[in-house]
Amino acid sequence: MQWLDLQKRARYMRAIRELFWADGFTEVDTPLVVARPGQEPYLDPFVTRVEDAAGRPHTGYLITSPEYAMKKLLAKAAIGEAPEFEKIFQLSHVFRNNEDFGGTHNPEFAMIEWYRLGADYHDLMNDVEHLVCSLAGTETITYQGKQISLARPWPRMTVDEAFQKFAGRTDANELADADVSEFYKIFLNDVEPKLRELAHPIFLTEYPASQAALARKKSDNPKVAERVECYIAGLEIANGFSELTDGVEQRTRFVEEQKERASLGKPRIELDEEFLTLLPLIPKAAGISVGVDRVIMLLLDRANINDVIFWPCRDLFDQA
Amino acid sequence: MASVTEVKKGSVIKRNGELFLVTLSEHISPGKGTPFTRAKIKSLTTGKVLEETWKDNEVVEIVEVGYNNMQYLYTDGTFYTFMDNTTYEQVQLDADTIGDDAKYLKDGLEVVMCVYNEQPVAMELPRKISYKVAEAPPAVKGDSTSGNVQKEIVLENGLIAMAPIFIKPGERVIINTDTGLYVERDNS
Numbered sequence: 207m208q209w210l211d212l213q214k215r216a217r218y219m220r221a222i223r224e225l226f227w228a229d230g231f232t233e234v235d236t237p238l239v240v241a242r243p244g245q246e247p248y249l250d251p252f253v254t255r256v257e258d259a260a261g262r263p264h265t266g267y268l269i270t271s272p273e274y275a276m277k278k279l280l281a282k283a284a285i286g287e288a289p290e291f292e293k294i295f296q297l298s299h300v301f302r303n304n305e306d307f308g309g310t311h312n313p314e315f316a317m318i319e320w321y322r323l324g325a326d327y328h329d330l331m332n333d334v335e336h337l338v339c340s341l342a343g344t345e346t347i348t349y350q351g352k353q354i355s356l357a358r359p360w361p362r363m364t365v366d367e368a369f370q371k372f373a374g375r376t377d378a379n380e381l382a383d384a385d386v387s388e389f390y391k392i393f394l395n396d397v398e399p400k401l402r403e404l405a406h407p408i409f410l411t412e413y414p415a416s417q418a419a420l421a422r423k424k425s426d427n428p429k430v431a432e433r434v435e436c437y438i439a440g441l442e443i444a445n446g447f448s449e450l451t452d453g454v455e456q457r458t459r460f461v462e463e464q465k466e467r468a469s470l471g472k473p474r475i476e477l478d479e480e481f482l483t484l485l486p487l488i489p490k491a492a493g494i495s496v497g498v499d500r501v502i503m504l505l506l507d508r509a510n511i512n513d514v515i516f517w518p519c520r521d522l523f524d525q526a
Numbered sequence: 527m528a529s530v531t532e533v534k535k536g537s538v539i540k541r542n543g544e545l546f547l548v549t550l551s552e553h554i555s556p557g558k559g560t561p562f563t564r565a566k567i568k569s570l571t572t573g574k575v576l577e578e579t580w581k582d583n584e585v586v587e588i589v590e591v592g593y594n595n596m597q598y599l600y601t602d603g604t605f606y607t608f609m610d611n612t613t614y615e616q617v618q619l620d621a622d623t624i625g626d627d628a629k630y631l632k633d634g635l636e637v638v639m640c641v642y643n644e645q646p647v648a649m650e651l652p653r654k655i656s657y658k659v660a661e662a663p664p665a666v667k668g669d670s671t672s673g674n675v676q677k678e679i680v681l682e683n684g685l686i687a688m689a690p691i692f693i694k695p696g697e698r699v700i701i702n703t704d705t706g707l708y709v710e711r712d713n714s
Contacts, residue, residue, distance in 0.1 A: 248555040387560045
């Protein structure tokens with residue numbers, strides 16, 4: 207924590223809110239404590255006990271992302287019940303247990319997540335450029351001694367192209383199905399280090415379909431999903447997609463994830479039936495989340511997330 | 527053998543007879559498939575640093591090491607001498623092993639020494655250290671109007687840091703050794 211940096215952080219938070227309101231988005235504040243959190247097998251939600259006044263207990267979870275609730279609102283907008291929710295954003299903290307204390311992670315972190323009807327992942331890339339460039343206010347930033355040009359448009363590359371270019375592999379999509387761990391090992395060892403060296407941000411697009419549980423498959427290439435991630439100086443700052451709105455397929459993917467959680471010995475999380483009922487009411491939509499703390503790290507040229515957040519877990523729980 | 531998930535910063539691992547100190551360990555969980563541990567390891571024989579990515583189901587040999595509290599005494603430039611707080615025995619670490627952390631050392635600083643086979647192999651700094659400010663240029667009127675001005679200050683041991691303009695010589699400041707950054711004025 208640095209008090210001067212935290213003052214700047216406060217200004218960035220305000221700027222983000224004002225930017226989204228100015229762009230016609232409505233701010234929503236959906237619950238942080240929920241009964242049905244995300245199913246992602248490798249994310250561990252914080253578990254808590256919610257009791258009513260009579261002491262009747264319920265299992266509650268802190269959200270790993272406001273995704274389900276926000277998509278429910280999109281559905282309500284699509285059917286005309288809440289038209290102002292066709293463009294929504296939420297700037298809030300999200301929680302993921304079993305993460306590193308520091309570096310690029312903190313178990314509690316700030317996320318700006320936004321959705322809108324009628325959009326796809328191309329729109330999201332333009333949004334991210336607009337957001338980061340507006341906050342930076344300059345064409346070039348310096349991060350850890352390296353100049354990074356924010357000149358738009360930022361380069362875009364499919365995962366398949368990135369594997370070819372950086373790892374000499376032509377089988378990214380097949381590999382993700384055959385041996386997902388090997389896929390990620392190559393990604394982490396060969397692709398990601400190259401992304402760190404780039405003198406500009408980059409969007410990686412079109413992930414293997416198996417690596418995007420809530421994304422729509424690309425119509426002309428069902429092997430890949432319309433998912434996009436953004437990297438700046440090697441920092442992963444955004445993850446979004448053209449939303450899957452097929453309730454049947456979504457249920458199938460959730461059940462697969464439930465099985466995977468079970469095989470890892472993790473507690474079962476029940477499906478959010480309201481979400482599955484509302485999802486098919488969305489005709490077409492896209493949404494993305496940006497890790498706000500990491501963007502602030504970039505803008506303030508700080509190497510450790512703990513320098514830009516209020517009382518990181520490292521300070522709260524790890525005094526040694 | 528132990529799971530790579532048990533490897534922490536400061537662990538010592540053994541591979542093909544060679545000892546490595548783990549200087550950084552980062553947990554990575556991609557959406558699917560096994561999570562990974564990414565580590566920077568430094569050979570305790572050659573000083574060479576390797577960056578490794580392990581699947582979380584891989585195993586490594588973690589060597590049992592001791593951690594003793596010691597006090598920094600002095601350096602001749604090549605070796606750094608410390609005193610064991612319990613035995614009063616003096617031990618030395620060479621400059622290569624200490625690396626960049628040397629800049630944080632000051633007389634009497636308490637550190638944790640990682641000891642293997644009765645030999646010190648690595649030093650761990652406290653995460654936050656309080657230093658007396660030796661030099662700090664006076665604040666210039668008008669500096670604060672831009673809201674975020676910092677200045678360079680020199681600490682009692684020669685360490686240079688960026689600090690807010692209100693810091694004066696003789697005050698104490700806290701530096702975070704994870705990041706090298708000024709944290710706050712030490713009012714204790």
